[in-house]
Amino acid sequence: MNATAVPKAIQPGVRAGGWIVAPARRTPPALRLFCLPYAAGAASVYTGWSGALGEHIEVCPVEYPGRQTRWRESPHARLAPLVDELASALEGELDVPYALFGHSMGSLVAFELARELRRRGAGEPHALFVSGGRAPRLRHEQPRTHDQPDAFVVDRLRRLGGLPGEVCDEPELLELLMPAIRADFAVCETYEYRAEPLLTCPVVAFAGTEDPEVPAARMAPWAEETTGPFVRYELPGDHFFLRPSRTPLLDTVRAALTPCPTSYTRQEHR
Numbered sequence: 095m096n097a098t099a100v101p102k103a104i105q106p107g108v109r110a111g112g113w114i115v116a117p118a119r120r121t122p123p124a125l126r127l128f129c130l131p132y133a134a135g136a137a138s139v140y141t142g143w144s145g146a147l148g149e150h151i152e153v154c155p156v157e158y159p160g161r162q163t164r165w166r167e168s169p170h171a172r173l174a175p176l177v178d179e180l181a182s183a184l185e186g187e188l189d190v191p192y193a194l195f196g197h198s199m200g201s202l203v204a205f206e207l208a209r210e211l212r213r214r215g216a217g218e219p220h221a222l223f224v225s226g227g228r229a230p231r232l233r234h235e236q237p238r239t240h241d242q243p244d245a246f247v248v249d250r251l252r253r254l255g256g257l258p259g260e261v262c263d264e265p266e267l268l269e270l271l272m273p274a275i276r277a278d279f280a281v282c283e284t285y286e287y288r289a290e291p292l293l294t295c296p297v298v299a300f301a302g303t304e305d306p307e308v309p310a311a312r313m314a315p316w317a318e319e320t321t322g323p324f325v326r327y328e329l330p331g332d333h334f335f336l337r338p339s340r341t342p343l344l345d346t347v348r349a350a351l352t353p354c355p356t357s358y359t360r361q362e363h364r
Contacts (some may be wrong), residue, residue: 096145099170112164113183114142114154123152125220125351126190129183130200130207131155132226133278134251136162139197146344151351154187156180160274169277171240173206173285181210193220193351197336198308199282209290218295221350225300225343226333227314229300230287236307241278244268247275254307254333261299268303296323298350301345302335303328325350 107117114128115137127147129140137155158176158225160169170176180203188211201224208219228234239250248268251316297320301310310328317324327346329339336343 108157108163110183110187112167113156113180114187115157115163116152116154122190124150124153125193126152127193127195127347127351128154128156128185128187130194130196130203131158132198133202133217133257133282134161134275135197135200136164140235143344147351149349150324152347158274158278160277161271165270165274171277171284173202173279173281176281177203177206177210180207181214184211185216188216191220193223195225195347196227197225198227198333199278200229201225202282202285205230208293208295211305212293220294221296221298222293223298223300223347223350224310224313224316225336226302226305226313228312229318230285231315232312233320234283234285236283238283240276240283242270247279250311251275280288292318293320294322295320296325296350299324299326300335300346301326301328302331302333302339304331305333305335307333 108115109118109277119328129137129143131137131139137157140153140155143155144151147153157163158169159167170179194204195207204222204224208222237250239247297316299313299316301308301313303310310326313326316326327343329335329342331338
């Protein structure tokens with residue numbers, strides 16, 4: 095989780111009712127990768143990803159309500175309405191194959207979005223990338239945060255290493271961001287797993303070697319959510335390893351967004 099949802103002016107290039115912050119291409123890509131931010135994060139987390147994944151993959155950073163380009167909107171405090179609204183917004187973006195990437199809270203959103211799109215007849219993603227997010231069947235074991243006093247919420251963010259200095263130094267800014275921060279904690283803390291038919295798409299999991307929040311062991315059960323290929327990578331870093339380990343992470347994502355060979359088997363990489 096990270097508090098990077100600093101309000102900004104509405105940016106050009108937003109589409110899908112504001113859910114995607116990326117200009118539309120003149121010609122359709124081979125595949126769209128929808129990227130879901132972590133709690134209190136924003137679409138800007140994925141700035142710079144597009145060029146790293148090649149010209150045929152269109153990176154579509156998702157903006158949740160209540161931050162940056164959508165900071166005047168009310169954030170969702172439950173996962174189901176968030177996913178339902180997002181799935182509806184993406185209907186016009188599913189004319190080409192798609193994949194999903196989510197970090198921390200974003201991995202949970204990506205998982206439930208994959209199931210919701212399947213229910214709507216859109217088919218499953220080409221691949222589901224889950225990063226730094228506990229497997230959905232596991233219980234939430236971290237301290238309950240969303241309904242605690244502000245000081246508790248801020249301290250938790252500090253201990254996670256996810257509170258930028260500019261937010262710490264600006265009480266008014268922190269007050270402005272607090273509704274979205276609390277809502278995102280609530281999304282994670284109130285989530286209840288419901289059994290459905292397993293996915294059949296590949297699931298690629300990433301864990302930080304020094305992540306105290308979601309160690310690799312809590313990523314391993316993601317294998318139980320698909321009958322398709324599963325692979326888990328451990329990358330150097332703490333809960334926010336996607337920043338220091340950005341290059342190997344993106345290299346792995348790019349390699350995975352090609353058809354998996356039929357002999358593909360489950361494996362783990364360190």
